[in-house]
Amino acid sequence: MSLLEVKQVSKRFGGLTANQDVSFSVDAGTVVGLIGPNGAGKTTMFNCVAGYYVPSAGSIQLDGRNIGGLPPEACARAGVARTFQVARTFTSMTACENVMAAAMLLQHNVAKARTAAMGWLAFANLQRFADKPAASMTISEQRRLAVARALAIEPKILLMDEVMAGLNPSEVREAVDVVLKIRDRGIACLIVEHVLEGIMPIADKIVVLDRGVKIAEGTPQQVSNDPAVLTAYLGD
Numbered sequence: 001m002s003l004l005e006v007k008q009v010s011k012r013f014g015g016l017t018a019n020q021d022v023s024f025s026v027d028a029g030t031v032v033g034l035i036g037p038n039g040a041g042k043t044t045m046f047n048c049v050a051g052y053y054v055p056s057a058g059s060i061q062l063d064g065r066n067i068g069g070l071p072p073e074a075c076a077r078a079g080v081a082r083t084f085q086v087a088r089t090f091t092s093m094t095a096c097e098n099v100m101a102a103a104m105l106l107q108h109n110v111a112k113a114r115t116a117a118m119g120w121l122a123f124a125n126l127q128r129f130a131d132k133p134a135a136s137m138t139i140s141e142q143r144r145l146a147v148a149r150a151l152a153i154e155p156k157i158l159l160m161d162e163v164m165a166g167l168n169p170s171e172v173r174e175a176v177d178v179v180l181k182i183r184d185r186g187i188a189c190l191i192v193e194h195v196l197e198g199i200m201p202i203a204d205k206i207v208v209l210d211r212g213v214k215i216a217e218g219t220p221q222q223v224s225n226d227p228a229v230l231t232a233y234l235g236d
C-alpha cells in the first residue's frame with residue numbers, strides 16, 4: 001500500500017466541478033509532481049489532501065488511515081504538511097520564530113522548539129536569518145522558510161504549491177536541492193509546479209490534471225510524450 005492513496009476524489013463548488021474522480025498514489029520517500037494548465041484543479045486537490053476542503057466524494061488515506069474530510073490540524077498531526085502558493089510568512093517575526101510557531105505543534109517546550117527550528121533552518125540553508133525578520137528575506141528565501149516551517153511538524157508527506165514560481169535559474173536549483181534533501185530523509189513530496197524544468201528531472205512520477213480530470217500519470221518521460229498532455233498544454 002502506498003503512503004498516500006487518493007481514490008476517486010471529486011470536489012464541487014456549486015455547479016463547478018474542480019476535481020472529478022481523481023485517483024493517484026504517492027509512495028513513501030518519493031517525489032510526485034502534480035501538473036496541469038491553469039484552473040486544472042491542482043490547488044483544490046492539495047486543499048482536499050491537507051484538510052482545507054472536504055471532498056464531495058471519494059477517499060483519501062495516509063498510511064492506511066482515512067484523512068479525507070478531517071480539518072487541517074488533524075491532517076497535520078496525521079503527517080500531512082503543506083506550503084501555500086502565496087507564502088504565508090509572518091513577516092514581522094524572525095525566521096526562527098516562524099519555524100518555532102510550527103514546531104510548537106509537536107513540542108510545547110520553548111527551548112526544545114527553538115532547537116528543532118534551528119535544525120530545520122539549517123536544513124533549508126537559512127540559519128543566517130535565524131534572528132532576522134522574515135521581511136528581510138528574498139522571495140526565494142521566504143519560500144524555503146515556508147518549507148522549513150512545514151517540515152517542523154515532522155510530516156510523512158510535504159505538499160508544495162509552486163515553490164519554484166518566479167525564481168531565477170540558480171534559485172530553482174536551490175529549491176530542487178532542498179526537495180532532494182527532503183526526499184533523502186524519507187519524506188514524500190507532492191509538488192504542484194508550473195516550472196516544469198524544475199520538477200521533471202527530479203520527479204519519480206507525474207500526475208497530470210486538466211479541467212479537474214486526471215488525463216495522464218507516469219514517469220516524466222512518459223507524460224511528456226503523451227498526446228493528451230501535449231494537447232492540454234498547447235491547446236487543440
Ligand SMILES: Nc1ncnc2c1ncn2[C@@H]1O[C@H](COP(=O)(O)OP(=O)(O)OP(=O)(O)O)[C@@H](O)[C@H]1O
Nearest residue numbers: 013016017018036037038039040041042043044045
Ligand atoms: N473556493 C472555491 N470556490 C469556488 N471555485 C473554486 C474555489 N477554489 C477553486 N475553484 C475553482 O476550481 C477550479 C480549479 O481551481 P484550482 O485553483 O484548483 O486550479 P489550479 O490547477 O490550481 O490552477 P492554477 O494553476 O491557476 O493555480 C477553478 O475553476 C477555480 O475557479
